[in-house]
Amino acid sequence: MSYYHYTKGCHLPSIVKDGVIETSKVLLEKKERPAAWLTKSPVWESACNIGKVINANELVSGKVYQSSDVDLISVNDDYMKREIGMCRILINESLPVISWAKFKYVSKISEWMYEAIDSHSRSKGCPVDKWICTFTPIPRRYWEGIEMFVDDRWVRWDEKMPIKEFVDLCLSCNGKQPQEEELINGFPKKHCIAQLDFMVKYKDEIIRLWEANKDKKGYIEVYITPDYKPYPTGFRFIEKRIRKSSFKHLSGLMSESDNYALVHFLWEATFTQYKCSIGYEKEEIQQYLS
Secondary structure, three states: OEEEEEEEOOOHHHHHHHOEEOOEOOOOOOOOOOEEEEEOOOOOOHHHHOOOEOOHHHOOOOOOOOHHHOOEOOOOHHHHHHHHOEEEEEEEOOOOOEEHHHHHHHOOOOHHHHHHHHHHHHHOOOOHHHEEEEOOOEEHHHEEEEEEEEOOEEEEOOOOOOHHHHHHHHHHHOOOOOOOOOEEOOEEHHHHHHHHHHHHHOHHHHHHHHHHOOOOOEEEEEEEOOOOOEEEEEEEEEEOOOOHHHOEEOOOOOOOOOEEEEEEEEEOOOOEEEEEEEEEOHHHHHHHHO
16 A cells, blocks of 8 residues: 655656655745645545635634635646646655644644634545645655556556656646747746736726725735636735835836835736736825725
């Protein structure tokens, strides 16, 4: 029997190149210990599709929430298989691990976050009782094989072709079309246009929210669906100390009067994010607030 580390196709080449499965440092709470996640289940782990809890600042530490109270970004399995790639690395069971239940007490995760993830995952049918993890990176000596889900079965990489070619081949077998579109700085033009159009279309709403919170330290956070619409949670002001220099001025949305709204866009269509400052003029403020 093997353990399984499920991962995305876009991550697999770098994992193979480095020869190690690193502990995840993404979306961790401040004191939470980074872990490398595994499972005893041979079925694709849909929890890998989840992006982020997007209403975390509304949840109270220490309180237990139902899954319906927690807003999460996710994509379905069909999209994952066709566009991203469902992959797994088989791990020898001699690797020392801890259970999901024990993780609650030794990881320093907050109780409310643990319960929120547990409740939501169980509601989606995820086998959380089979989840296991380690707090140290997993070197290649523990790996038993690499597989990718094609059609309805797992296909083993035989290492005769480069891993990226293997991923691309599997994606094409699942129906992903090769990109022949024009690129801007290596990025598909259609997405560049769609993202800029979104910023222009919702500029008024962004400025209204910024002006309402301009005396606070923080930024606006926006999650955008694959068809470039804001999620139901809308535009959220995140009160937090930040480095303004990390929000880049956007050409075409500059301000002569040096008024800028700081916005963190998270684009689900491309699985990318972008921090920018959107400029506006003083004489426009009343228009935006009206």
